[in-house]
Amino acid sequence: MFHKIKYVVIPKKSKIEYRACNQFDMTSSTLFTKILQGEIPCDEVYSDEFCLAFRDINPQAPTHILIIPRKPIESLCKVEQEDKALLGHLLLVTQKVANQEGLTQWRTVINTGAEAGQTIFHLHLHVIGGRHQSWPPG
Numbered sequence: 001m002f003h004k005i006k007y008v009v010i011p012k013k014s015k016i017e018y019r020a021c022n023q024f025d026m027t028s029s030t031l032f033t034k035i036l037q038g039e040i041p042c043d044e045v046y047s048d049e050f051c052l053a054f055r056d057i058n059p060q061a062p063t064h065i066l067i068i069p070r071k072p073i074e075s076l077c078k079v080e081q082e083d084k085a086l087l088g089h090l091l092l093v094t095q096k097v098a099n100q101e102g103l104t105q106w107r108t109v110i111n112t113g114a115e116a117g118q119t120i121f122h123l124h125l126h127v128i129g130g131r132h133q134s135w136p137p138g
Contacts, residue, residue, distance in 0.1 A: 030120055031120050031122075032120055032124065033122065035054070035068075036068070042055070046096065046100065050090075051070060052070065053065050053093060054066055061128045061131045063106070063128065063129045064126065064128050065097050065126070065127040066124050066125070066126060067093050067097065067127065068122060068124045071086060073123040074123065075112045075118060076110060077112060091108070091125075097127055098129060101129070101130075105129060106127055106128060107129065107133050108125055108126065108127060108128075109125070109137070111126075
C-alpha cells in the first residue's frame with residue numbers, strides 16, 4: 001500500500017530542511033486497528049484500557065514486542081497536547097512488558113514516517129531485547 005507524503009519546509013538557519021509527514025487517513029483501517037477490533041489475532045502479552053502489547057510477527061531479536069495505543073494516532077507527527085498522559089503511559093508499559101519478559105536491558109523504538117521505517121501508520125513502540133544491539137541502528 002502506498003501513502004501520500006506531504007513535505008513541510010522548515011526554515012533552519014540559512015538552509016531549508018525538508019521533513020516528511022505522512023497524510024494517512026486514520027479513519028481507514030490499519031492492521032493494528034484490525035488487531036484492536038479482534039479481526040486479526042495476536043500473541044498478546046499485555047492489555048489495558050489504553051493500549052495493547054503483543055509479539056511482533058517478524059521479530060528482529062529474541063524479544064520483540066509492539067505496544068499500540070487504543071486511540072488511533074498515526075505517528076508522533078500527529079500527537080497533540082492532550083496525548084501527553086497516554087504517551088507517558090506507553091513508556092511505562094514498555095518498562096512493564098520488558099520486565100515481564102525478563103529483560104534488564106532493551107531498546108525502545110518509535111519509527112515516525114515512511115523514511116524512518118514506519119510501515120504501519122498507527123503509532124507503536126517496539127520493545128527489542130534478548131541480544132546485543134549495536135549503534136547506530138539500521
